[in-house]
Amino acid sequence: xxxxxxxxxxxxxxxxxxxxxxxxxxxxxxxxxxxxxxxxxxxxxxxxxxxxxxxxxxxxxxxxxxxxxxxxxxxxxxxxxxxxxxxxxxxxxxxxxxxxxxxxxxxxxxxxxxxxxxxxxxxxxxxxxxxxxxxxxxxxxxxxxxxxxxxxxxxxxxxxxxxxxxxxxxxxxxxxxxxxxxxxxxxxxxxxxxxxxxxxxxxxxxxxxxxxxxxxxxxxxxxxxxxxxxxxxxxxxxxxxxxxxxxxxxxxxxxxxxxxxxxxxxxxxxxxxxxxxxxxxxxxxxxxxxxxxxxxxxxxxxxxxxxxxxxxxxxxxxxxxxxxxxxxxxxxxxxxxxxxxxxxxxxxxxxxxxx
Amino acid sequence: xxxxxxxxxxxxxxxxxxxxxxxxxxxxxxxxxxxxxxxxxxxxxxxxxxxxxxxxxxxxxxxxxxxxxxxxxxxxxxxxxxxxxxxxxxxxxxxxxxxxxxxxxxxxxxxxxxxxxxxxxxxxxxxxxxxxxxxxxxxxxxxxxxxxxxxxxxxxxxxxxxxxxxxxxxxxxxxxxxxxxxxxxxxxxxxxxxxxxxxxxxxxxxxxxxxxxxxxxxxxxxxxxxxxxxxxxxxxxxxxxxxxxxxxxxxxxxxxxxxxxxxxxxxxxxxxxxxxxxxxxxxxxxxxxxxxxxxxxxxxxxxxxxxxxxxxxxxxxxxxxxxxxxxxxxxxxxxxxxxxxxxxxxxxxxxxxxx
DNA sequence: CTGAAAGCGCTTACAG
DNA sequence: CTGAAAGCGCTTACAG
Numbered sequence: 001x002x003x004x005x006x007x008x009x010x011x012x013x014x015x016x017x018x019x020x021x022x023x024x025x026x027x028x029x030x031x032x033x034x035x036x037x038x039x040x041x042x043x044x045x046x047x048x049x050x051x052x053x054x055x056x057x058x059x060x061x062x063x064x065x066x067x068x069x070x071x072x073x074x075x076x077x078x079x080x081x082x083x084x085x086x087x088x089x090x091x092x093x094x095x096x097x098x099x100x101x102x103x104x105x106x107x108x109x110x111x112x113x114x115x116x117x118x119x120x121x122x123x124x125x126x127x128x129x130x131x132x133x134x135x136x137x138x139x140x141x142x143x144x145x146x147x148x149x150x151x152x153x154x155x156x157x158x159x160x161x162x163x164x165x166x167x168x169x170x171x172x173x174x175x176x177x178x179x180x181x182x183x184x185x186x187x188x189x190x191x192x193x194x195x196x197x198x199x200x201x202x203x204x205x206x207x208x209x210x211x212x213x214x215x216x217x218x219x220x221x222x223x224x225x226x227x228x229x230x231x232x233x234x235x236x237x238x239x240x241x242x243x244x245x246x247x248x249x250x251x252x253x254x255x256x257x258x259x260x261x262x263x264x265x266x267x268x269x270x271x272x273x274x275x276x277x278x279x280x281x282x283x284x285x286x287x288x289x290x291x292x293x294x295x296x297x298x299x300x301x302x303x304x305x306x307x308x309x310x311x312x313x314x315x316x317x318x319x320x321x322x323x324x325x326x327x328x329x330x331x332x333x334x335x336x337x338x339x340x341x342x343x344x345x346x347x348x349x350x351x352x353x354x355x
Numbered sequence: 356x357x358x359x360x361x362x363x364x365x366x367x368x369x370x371x372x373x374x375x376x377x378x379x380x381x382x383x384x385x386x387x388x389x390x391x392x393x394x395x396x397x398x399x400x401x402x403x404x405x406x407x408x409x410x411x412x413x414x415x416x417x418x419x420x421x422x423x424x425x426x427x428x429x430x431x432x433x434x435x436x437x438x439x440x441x442x443x444x445x446x447x448x449x450x451x452x453x454x455x456x457x458x459x460x461x462x463x464x465x466x467x468x469x470x471x472x473x474x475x476x477x478x479x480x481x482x483x484x485x486x487x488x489x490x491x492x493x494x495x496x497x498x499x500x501x502x503x504x505x506x507x508x509x510x511x512x513x514x515x516x517x518x519x520x521x522x523x524x525x526x527x528x529x530x531x532x533x534x535x536x537x538x539x540x541x542x543x544x545x546x547x548x549x550x551x552x553x554x555x556x557x558x559x560x561x562x563x564x565x566x567x568x569x570x571x572x573x574x575x576x577x578x579x580x581x582x583x584x585x586x587x588x589x590x591x592x593x594x595x596x597x598x599x600x601x602x603x604x605x606x607x608x609x610x611x612x613x614x615x616x617x618x619x620x621x622x623x624x625x626x627x628x629x630x631x632x633x634x635x636x637x638x639x640x641x642x643x644x645x646x647x648x649x650x651x652x653x654x655x656x657x658x659x660x661x662x663x664x665x666x667x668x669x670x671x672x673x674x675x676x677x678x679x680x681x682x683x684x685x686x687x688x689x690x691x692x693x694x695x696x697x698x699x700x701x702x703x704x705x706x707x708x709x710x
Numbered sequence: 711c712t713g714a715a716a717g718c719g720c721t722t723a724c725a726g
Numbered sequence: 727c728t729g730a731a732a733g734c735g736c737t738t739a740c741a742g
Binding site for chain 1: 413416417418420421424426428435436437439442443445446449450453454456457458459460461462463470473474477478480481482620623624627628646647650651652653
Binding site for chain 4: 711712713714715716717718719720721722723724725726
């Protein structure tokens with residue numbers, strides 16, 4: 001009777017009930033076999049597995065997720081999926097998660113907060129098992145409140161916040177590598193140039209590395225050049241000026257360490273249009289090694305983030321917690337790598353001297 | 356009694372039961388209010404809505420999806436999420452879907468088929484409401500079988516297959532625009548150059564446009580140059596040669612229409628290293644207008660795909676079907692747009708004549 | 711217009 | 727080791 005009622009289901013996929021009936025056991029036993037709960041005799045297991053195969057049975061994920069009130073979905077919150085840095089990371093995260101049986105649900109929280117929050121709600125309503133945050137641009141307050149309230153595993157990738165796990169490169173160490181490369185190439189006047197999209201904390205760490213490297217070499221540091229490429233304005237301390245003016249000033253730095261590749265390529269273009277040659281007149285180092293940094297026409301020397309490691313460790317961290325770990329937040333730091341290309345070279349003075 | 360049993364739930368979120376109790380009505384009525392099923396008196400509705408608000412009740416999505424055996428999740432299958440073309444589209448699709456209350460689940464099916472199929476299984480097991488396919492690189496056979504078996508709404512974005520809805524630009528029309536631009540600039544010997552990643556059908560359409568434009572102008576066409584940038588080999592008909600040789604041959608085409616931007620930028624670099632100036636010696640047009648095509652150092656003239664329209668129409672099409680439409684497959688074509696930058700100019704002969 | 715009841719396909723104590 | 731039963735939080739005919 002129960003059987004006949006059930007048959008008006010649209011899709012004829014078999015259920016745990018069918019398997020139990022065919023195997024001549026109870027649903028509980030089938031369930032135990034399915035979940036590998038040990039207390040099933042080998043004979044019974046055989047019979048059940050056989051029935052499963054004969055019926056081509058696959059457990060209904062929706063039912064399982066419902067009864068467990070937890071899914072095998074990972075939520076990925078990302079500032080801008082189109083940004084090549086995020087796109088590279090997103091892809092690898094998806095691959096890693098899929099390899100471990102988890103689906104990946106994305107939420108692009110760029111732009112206005114209303115949309116972002118609505119998007120986050122969708123993610124939370126779907127009861128994702130955990131959340132991976134990529135460059136969420138710091139609206140961390142609300143997030144923290146919401147996510148800790150839900151008691152959801154959270155990992156920051158390429159970013160660090162104390163209230164969740166995190167994996168990122170040694171940011172200031174990477175900056176040191178960048179600046180030391182410039183110093184070795186002969187530069188003595190190096191500026192740090194940063195753009196608004198960069199997360200504040202990341203920005204400070206990179207600037208810290210910049211200062212450390214110069215101090216170690218007993219060279220002067222400059223305050224950060226805060227550039228808004230859209231308007232062309234640069235803020236240095238309390239002073240405001242145009243990038244153009246800086247570039248046209250003969251006392252300009254001979255090299256720029258840009259806080260990320262997007263800023264670096266914008267600077268590259270600004271140099272081009274100011275008639276400055278890179279690297280003959282100005283050297284530029286970027287940060288991230290986004291996918292187009294290696295285009296020959298760009299040839300950006302940059303600090304590479306090991307995307308594969310970031311993605312893998314990020315997924316590991318969040319899944320460990322999803323699957324039960326309850327340690328204090330773990331913070332993993334991995335080493336960056338300098339990639340030297342054609343945007344750096346000896347400063348003009350040295351160049352002449354050598355010639 | 357039922358009440359007390361229920362209270363060992365971990366999260367104290369209120370359920371439809373709580374709302375019903377507080378409002379003094381049945382769960383059915385609450386459900387009717389929630390789903391806007393019309394047969395509820397205004398008074399009752401008021402009371403229920405009030406209770407919902409007081410309890411900060413939000414329906415349990417997992418339960419709803421389970422009982423309906425359908426989710427509000429859209430699956431996006433993509434060849435390579437890191438590819439800037441796909442990344443742009445993916446982002447906009449996510450934004451559009453979220454705006455309409457649907458979450459987006461990604462599956463990157465790049466590379467080996469085993470992983471791809473496993474990824475697809477995850478998507479299907481999650482009972483996504485519909486599927487959006489972006490450049491899935493043609494392993495269409497299995498896909499069609501699987502997806503039609505599941506009777507799932509499917510839309511192809513920037514691609515066309517008869518067995519699902521689709522939205523794409525007028526591919527051959529775009530190619531005509533590209534080639535006519537070259538003709539107008541003075542070129543008489545134009546080649547079509549294509550790379551392996553391009554989907555076959557797209558490739559043919561673009562080549563068709565190439566031929567049409569040249570024939571209309573009564574200019575000679577060439578067979579497609581099939582280039583594999585990895586090896587450097589070009590296949591033209593049955594002949595095999597190296598791109599380098601083609602470029603060094605004085606009888607080389609004065610302009611290349613590359614089948615997409617990735618191929619175009621590779622060609623640009625090949626020209627650079629062969630000592631050919633672009634556009635003085637060789638003109639290049641790409642296709643897609645990926646995010647970095649506009650970098651000044653690249654400056655690729657290209658046929659732009661209107662990403663926003665593609666994403667929006669794609670989501671519209673699949674959701675229409677998700678929400679009940681049952682028409683025959685619909686195929687939407689939208690116009691492309693030529694973006695002229697610095698990679699095209701007059702051919703060498705004309706240049707001299709003008710000088 | 712409203713409510714009682716069955717059902718979706720699993721998991722999870724609990725008995726035996 | 728195995729099974730009967732309750733329960734997860736909704737939706738959906740069906741009666742009234």
